[in-house]
Amino acid sequence: MMDLFFSDLLYLVLFSLSLPIVILIIYSRTGMASHRRNIGICFGMSRGKSCKIRERQNEQILPSSIQDLVIGSQHGCLLRGFGKQVSVLQRGQTRSLMVAAFFPSVFHKTLVRDNFKPPTFLPQFLKPEALQHYVAVMDSMAGEHIKIYWSPHGEVKVFPMAKKYSFALAFRLFMSIADPRYVEMIYHPFQILTQGFLSVPIDIPGTAFNRALKASKFIHGELLEIIRKRKMELEQKGKSAPRDLLSHMLSALHENGDVKSEMEISTQVICLLFATHHTTSSVITFILKYLVEFPDVYSEVLKEQTNIAKCKGPEGFLKWDDIQKMKCTWNVANETMRLTPPVQGTFREAITDFTYAGFTIPKGWKMHWNVNTTHRDPKYFPNPEKFDPSRFEGKGPQPFTFVPFGGGPRMCPGREYARAQVLAFIHNVVTRFKWEKVDPSEKVTYNPSPIPSKGFPIHLCPLENEFI
Numbered sequence: 001m002m003d004l005f006f007s008d009l010l011y012l013v014l015f016s017l018s019l020p021i022v023i024l025i026i027y028s029r030t031g032m033a034s035h036r037r038n039i040g041i042c043f044g045m046s047r048g049k050s051c052k053i054r055e056r057q058n059e060q061i062l063p064s065s066i067q068d069l070v071i072g073s074q075h076g077c078l079l080r081g082f083g084k085q086v087s088v089l090q091r092g093q094t095r096s097l098m099v100a101a102f103f104p105s106v107f108h109k110t111l112v113r114d115n116f117k118p119p120t121f122l123p124q125f126l127k128p129e130a131l132q133h134y135v136a137v138m139d140s141m142a143g144e145h146i147k148i149y150w151s152p153h154g155e156v157k158v159f160p161m162a163k164k165y166s167f168a169l170a171f172r173l174f175m176s177i178a179d180p181r182y183v184e185m186i187y188h189p190f191q192i193l194t195q196g197f198l199s200v201p202i203d204i205p206g207t208a209f210n211r212a213l214k215a216s217k218f219i220h221g222e223l224l225e226i227i228r229k230r231k232m233e234l235e236q237k238g239k240s241a242p243r244d245l246l247s248h249m250l251s252a253l254h255e256n257g258d259v260k261s262e263m264e265i266s267t268q269v270i271c272l273l274f275a276t277h278h279t280t281s282s283v284i285t286f287i288l289k290y291l292v293e294f295p296d297v298y299s300e301v302l303k304e305q306t307n308i309a310k311c312k313g314p315e316g317f318l319k320w321d322d323i324q325k326m327k328c329t330w331n332v333a334n335e336t337m338r339l340t341p342p343v344q345g346t347f348r349e350a351i352t353d354f355t356y357a358g359f360t361i362p363k364g365w366k367m368h369w370n371v372n373t374t375h376r377d378p379k380y381f382p383n384p385e386k387f388d389p390s391r392f393e394g395k396g397p398q399p400f401t402f403v404p405f406g407g408g409p410r411m412c413p414g415r416e417y418a419r420a421q422v423l424a425f426i427h428n429v430v431t432r433f434k435w436e437k438v439d440p441s442e443k444v445t446y447n448p449s450p451i452p453s454k455g456f457p458i459h460l461c462p463l464e465n466e467f468i
Contacts, residue, residue: 125245126417128320134173134417136317138424141169146428150460155438157455158288162281162425163191169421170276174269175226176242186222189215194274198448216270223266245272279342280418282449284425285456286340287333290387292435292458297332297389304328305430318424326423329430331389333422334396337404339387340450341371346406371403434461 145165150156167187171177196212203210231250233241241247249265291298308322348367353360361367376384380401381391391397405412412418438457444450 125248126413128416131416131420132320135320135323135420135424137172138169138421139318139428141165141172142425142428146432150429151432151462153460155457155459157457159281159285159452159455162284163277165425166277166281166284166421167273170273174245174272175230176244176246177226186219189218190273190277193219193270194278195447197274219270220263220266223269224262227262227265275412276414276417276421278449280421282340282342282451283333283337283418283422285452286336286450287422287426288429288435288458289437289452289456290332290336290339291430292437294387297387298430298434301329301332301426302430305427308427309431318427320420323420323423326427328389329423329426330419331392333419333426334392334402334404335387335389338375338381338391338402339385340444341375341404342449343404344372344446344448345370374401374403377401432463434463435459436461 142165145161145168149161149164164187167190168180168183171183171186177183192215193212196208196210196215199208199212201209203213227246227250230241230246234247234250246265246269249260249268252260291301304326308318308325312318312322345368348369350361350363350365350367353363355361375381378384380398396402400407405415405418435458438459439454442456443453445453
């Protein structure tokens, strides 16, 4: 009987180990083959190494700063800061991100036509003139968040708290939704969705990709309800209806004059939530990490923020002019993003053959331009591993050497939004607390943004003379 038990157990273990391999083989011969032209993946090797996979007419394809990949007939490479040549590239995203974000019915159409583009009015909605009206909301929501989730506790985990704040703020500013219970209901499936964005696109129960698809379906369903209610409001109330980002989306047209579908708007909202969620949360977390590691820098930031807090008074809120005064704090944020960029790069596809550093990149190759290696180039940043916010005083770094928001025509349109959000939150933390690390040896993981392995827990020490 025992022999039979151990025999069955052995077969079960062997089956468990072999099943993922079988699934991958089947998937590679079916789904992977049919989508091969649409997938761009880059495997980065250690910095300084290179791998020349092929030559064309005795011409070198890749230099030491470009690393490449071949998946069947699909070629790709990893680029390091190439400045003005961004005009020869177009979007090229991973399939898992595209499928998880889009409805199945619009997914293939989007991939074929490259139909998904940022809303044309988005830069107008996020420009400083418009952001001036949002700073007070950012400040009040940051203060309320800290009062509820930070002040009653002696210890908090910064990263999950920053994500919660960023998500609630986006719902408030993008869709005028302030109900914390409703936001919380969407927040948890959204975390599942983000975990599946860069997962292996295998849709079987138990995989991160499968869970992301289910979460996406739920979120889309909720967003469609919001969109339909807003449509009715706009029809019934006209100009008295909320005039936020969602209302602009509903009134925006395609380039051919067609009205955007509800599914397209829902997809755009999800992509905007994703863009404003992990990135700003990561920046906030690592600013607090560097401030506790460099007490002299913290003192300078505290001095600046205290002066601003005294000017606005205990009952007042931050204004756009206050954000402009936070130069020292923004220098700290920039140095944080230089050493720990929230986005490690992004995918692009060459729309024509072009030459970079004497090497040819063929048309159709998928690329991943890398932020980290650019930010640590000693040619532009002397002693690059040192945390030194003074690098950003005066004119700051040369163009295309500091690219946490990208560069050129596809530079992130939400740069000023992120700046205001981060500075408003740091203002509320610094003027209320000092803090200490719970685990000084906590490691940082990347998925794809930098994430403290334990969420960066800190001990809070309330200041004796709070200014807020």
